[in-house]
Amino acid sequence: MRQRDREAGRGLGRMRRGLLYDSDEEDEERPARKRRQVERATEDGEEDEEMIESIENLEDLKGHSVREWVSMAGPRLEIHHRFKNFLRTHVDSHGHNVFKERISDMCKENRESLVVNYEDLAAREHVLAYFLPEAPAELLQIFDEAALEVVLAMYPKYDRITNHIHVRISHLPLVEELRSLR
Structure with missing residues (x-):
């Protein structure tokens, strides 16, 4: 068995030597893996293509209304990612992470509302x-x-809480009646 291990390139450990850098086998598998992923994506139809499609230019509504656009899977996912990034990375003028502190305070008090300043957004x-x-109900759900x-x-x-x-959006420059948001 030791001779077999030496021939396979295994040393004292259980892993083959050079495993981290040995990419010969991976290179052979990658085209097949990518081909299967593409086949699965095309089999499932247009909805999955829309979901997989990256939305670099979220502003381009492609002829849809804002409500229709934000309800589609691709733009919805992009909005989701951008808002998460905003919550994670937004800092105030002193360099403090605003939402890390707000989320921490919210959780300490067992609340479930997070206030976001519209001007910061x-x-x-x-x-x-x-x-x-333009589409408050849809965007607030994503947020x-x-x-x-x-x-x-x-x-x-x-x-568990x-x-x-x-x-909740504060400092919104528009005034909307509550009934119109339903």
Whole structure:
């Protein structure tokens, strides 16, 4: 067995030597793996293509209304990612992570509402700020889902307290009647 191990390139450990750098076998498998992924994506239809498609230019509505656009899987996913990134990376003028502190305070008090200043959102993610008054119900739902993921990443057991996080927008320059938001 030792001779077989030596021939296979195994040393004292159980792994083959050079395993981290040996990519000959991986190179042979990659085209087949990619081909299978492409085949699966095309079999499932247009909805999956839309989901997989990267949305670099979220502003391009492609002839859809804002409500229709944010309801589609691709743009919805991009909005979700951008808002999560906003929550994770937004800092104030002193360099403090604003939402890390707000989420921490929210969780200490067992609350489920996270307040986001519209002006901060508009400064960092102007597209999301533009979409918000046009499709508030749809965007707030996406924001809630993204905020829940960020909270659970920071506090994994917070789902025992609540299963929902509600994003509240403050300093919104528009005045909407509550009935119109339903």
